Ligand SMILES: Nc1nc2c(ncn2[C@@H]2O[C@H](COP(=O)(O)OP(=O)(O)OP(=O)(O)O)[C@@H](O)[C@H]2O)c(=O)[nH]1
């Protein structure tokens with residue numbers, strides 16, 4: 001797969017760091033230098049059983065990198081991924097010839113999860129261009145898209161192993177030249193030990209900061225639950241339209257969907273109304289990607305733990321995507337990996353989004369709902385379905401209660417439940433109030449206002 005990039009650098013791009021794609025321009029090996037504005041890369045995907053799917057994903061990833069565009073696909077046989085040189089001798093020679101013979105190639109994206117630093121160095125030496133793996137590319141996308149403090153801390157945590165391994169290799173070659181490990185004068189610590197200590201301190205600092213933020217989020221969640229707003233988590237493959245759907249369901253003007261993989265890196269909460277006037281909280285979540293690099297999953301899985309505390313999961317699918325079925329399988333397997341309560345997994349509402357792109361679309365799955373979040377089609381049916389499922393899932397009931405107008409009952413109900421209708425009975429000095437409330441709220445009501 002050939003990928004060309006032209007145009008100005010990404011506005012969020014940050015200064016060079018190990019694994020930063022910006023380094024292609026700044027410190028790349030011989031042929032990358034001196035070609036800052038014309039960046040062409042070759043993407044290689046291993047020929048595994050699901051090669052086509054892998055290539056489609058690789059394309060989508062590369063597409064996300066600024067203005068790179070895919071021109072040609074190359075699927076190549078590989079050895080076991082943990083081998084130092086990923087390719088057999090013949091394949092490597094063929095690729096070397098191809099890359100060395102194409103001066104327009106200034107970087108290679110190798111679609112394997114993770115490449116060891118020695119492998120990266122050897123391939124770069126052989127090909128004379130920078131070589132990136134999936135971890136580096138996804139990390140770069142995450143880094144560009146991290147907007148909040150929590151997302152930035154998670155990215156910083158995820159890139160520590162990369163920094164560590166790069167340092168290990170640099171130091172090994174330095175030490176090799178100097179003939180053994182070198183001590184920093186007077187400190188009693190070698191250079192490597194100092195660096196390792198600094199990394200450990202940095203890691204501790206990031207983890208502590210993340211923990212503080214998570215405690216705050218947990219507290220907010222607890223408060224939300226105390227107010228008894230049902231929580232609906234909106235999950236799905238990256239770029240399927242989750243943010244657009246949450247925006248359409250809540251009318252939240254501040255939400256900005258973007259045509260990008262991993263545009264959303266945080267779980268954010270948005271209030272919306274169901275047809276019965278009940279307020280619900282929609283949680284917009286980070287998109288899924290099959291084979292998301294392991295280190296990144298670890299850093300971001302805490303974000304997805306919020307899903308476990310929700311009352312309902314909405315699984316959004318992009319039905320206009322050629323690999324929509326594989327995407328569904330990948331999302332379901334990630335959800336299973338999150339060890340969610342069975343009640344949540346059993347009541348997932350499947351939403352088929354981007355139906356406007358498939359003329360005459362009708363879902364094959366019996367309970368799925370076709371919508372276009374962008375054009376606002378099918379949303380009323382979706383809200384009605386959500387209402388039905390939320391009421392059932394949260395044990396809420398629709399009740400009509402007679403209350404005295406003089407007492408505090410009516411204001412209590414307005415505060416603690418969802419009032420749908422009030423019919424005043426002047427002769428009786430009372431009102432019939434139609435409310436939606438949970439069993440626990442009803443219990444409280446009866447205790448406070450017996451009889
Ligand atoms: N045609 C069409 N496009 C849509 C629809 N819903 C979303 N999109 C487009 O799809 C792109 C991605 O939408 P987002 O809402 O950002 O998708 P997401 O799932 O939140 O993406 P990530 O946060 O990156 O995982 C945007 O360009 C949207 O305008 C739809 O119903 N129809």
Ligand SMILES: [Mg+2]
Nearest residue numbers: 242243263264
């Ligand atoms: Mg989003």
